[in-house]
Amino acid sequence: MRTPFLLLTGLFACFSVYGQTTSSLPEKIRQVETHLLPILIVEGDTASQFSLEARMKHYKVPGVSLAVIRNGKIEWAKGYGFADQEANRRVDTTTLFQASSISKPIAALAALHWVEAGKFALDSNINNYLKDWQVPDSPLTATEKVTLRRLMTNTAGLTVHGFAGYPKGKSVPTLIQILNGETPANSRAIQLDTIPGKVNRNPGGGYVVLQKAMIDQVGKPFPEIMQETVLAKLGMTRSTYEQPLPAKLDSMAATAYTSYGTPVNGSWYTYPEMAAAGLWSTPSDLARYVINVQQSLQGKSNKVISKPMAKQMLTKHLGSMGLGPALRNTGDSLIFSQSGGNQGFRCLFMAHATKGDGVVIMTNADSGLELAQELLNSVSAAYKWDFSTPKRMKKANLSTAQVEQVLGNYRRDRYIFEVTQTDGKLYAKPRWEEESREMIPEDKAQFIMRDGQRAEFIYDSNSKVTAVKLFGNVIFTKMSK
Structure with a gap:
């Protein structure tokens, strides 16, 4: 029932290779672990590559597990970090998420x-x-x-x-x-x-x-x-x-x-x-x-x-x-x-x-x-798969009035989506989650968050923001102050 695994020290808790390995596999794994790329690159950003260990610390993610499929088979699977930090229990390929x-x-x-x-x-x-x-x-x-x-x-x-x-x-x-x-x-x-x-x-x-x-x-x-x-x-x-x-x-x-x-x-x-x-x-x-x-x-x-x-x-x-x-x-x-x-x-x-x-x-x-x-x-x-690459964009310069229009709280059912401004930057804080995310404007209506999510602000005939569209087509209505 348990997948065979090799227990490692340090960050790595488990590494399994399925099927036939190739001489390039260790290099591919090393590249995956050391060349993480940001989700969004805004014009003027310094393009960087990060190690998985560094990004886990940056995002405060205790544990990660992944499996890579190639030619219809699981080529490799590996666990990183902790399943439970307090118990010093590490992630392996059999850890349940x-x-x-x-x-x-x-x-x-x-x-x-x-x-x-x-x-x-x-x-x-x-x-x-x-x-x-x-x-x-x-x-x-x-x-x-x-x-x-x-x-x-x-x-x-x-x-x-x-x-x-x-x-x-x-x-x-x-x-x-x-x-x-x-x-x-x-x-x-x-x-x-x-x-x-x-x-x-x-x-x-x-x-x-x-x-x-x-x-x-x-x-x-x-x-x-x-x-x-x-x-x-x-x-x-x-x-x-x-x-x-x-x-x-x-x-x-x-x-x-x-x-x-x-x-x-x-x-x-x-x-x-x-x-x-x-x-x-x-x-x-x-x-x-x-x-x-x-x-x-x-x-x-x-x-x-x-x-x-x-x-x-x-x-x-x-x-x-x-x-x-x-x-x-x-x-x-x-x-x-x-x-x-x-x-x-x-x-x-x-x-x-x-x-x-x-x-x-x-x-x-x-x-x-x-x-x-x-x-x-x-x-x-x-x-060299076409799954995902960093999105590149140019930030629009919004007027003070345009920024003020999008600031505030938006509600759908029990969920509240909050838009705030700090040090000249706009942030989205979905109150059903804890982290805030910077929002980069493409124009007065279209924004992209640092995690790649899109937000589209909806204006009425008087150029007032009345709602925001998230997750594709989910509408959050702007709340009165």
Whole structure:
């Protein structure tokens, strides 16, 4: 069950090489570890390359684990730093991390399996598959319905972007309580607020509905469905959707840390929204998912879905979403990916659909996504892959009045997005996270944060800012002072 590993001293806790090695592999690994590149390079910045160890200290990320896929196999996997600093427990390739939103495309893979098994139709009303809870009918559903396809492509029109999790010792709601926004749920009710199929956005609420539909149709607890449908079939022996994490696995799990380097209350949070955020896994196990998708598309594997279904899965819908993963490029250059963040965990994967290459990166800190993106730049450069390169831009000079327009607080549900100014620079501080990020203006409406996220400020007819658009299409309304 455990992946073989070689225990190292210092920063490195584990290093595994899979398959046949080449003489260039040690050099590639050295390049990955020593040539991290920034996410954003603004004209006038000094271009720098960093070591992984230095950037872990800079971002206060205790632990990192990654796996690199080449030619359809895991070429190498390695752990760095600490799973738990206080216990002096280091990361190795078997350390469990919360996979956050990477839970979604793997849950979608299971749903597609059950489509082929006849439990669902992709384009039928999802209410046909829900028993003791239904998406309420309204004028919004008069001509268009919430469907499984729309749930997986983020176009169902449902609310609730993400979930805050539940610290140890706090009551955990049932799935029905989450759907209805009832105590002790800490999120609002999952409701329809736009016509299905018209808008692409990333509501985790859609995957809670998917989770409920799978439970109702398959007739088993969700972790059991996922274990039998995907995890066991793909050899993902270090993965589970069980929430809370079973006590027997506590010693194998990474502790979650804030962006200030302090452990979160109770080591990690519980996420009963399992399909949206509940997977615990390792980069090597997630790499097995990636490889299976690649092989299914090539017709080399039907362990979970067939080649025709894999083609549907990796076909672009509104917003360049596939049935689960995000998509980029076309043809032989097609890339599928997903990133995510739970309290104290950040992770991502990116892979070529047809070339058999990919990378999975997992961290145990709120500031880990910035590090993971820099590491992705480094892997891309070392392997000469087109996954990621630093974005270069020229900073616009805004007037005092234009700056004052964007300053303030913006709200969506319980989430608040704050824009402040310090020493002549603008900073974004999402209050559901702890770190502030510098915002660089391209013009008065378009901004890029240092972590690569975009923010688009929306003006009314009087040239007053009324809202900001984040995460693609999620609107936060400006609050009155």
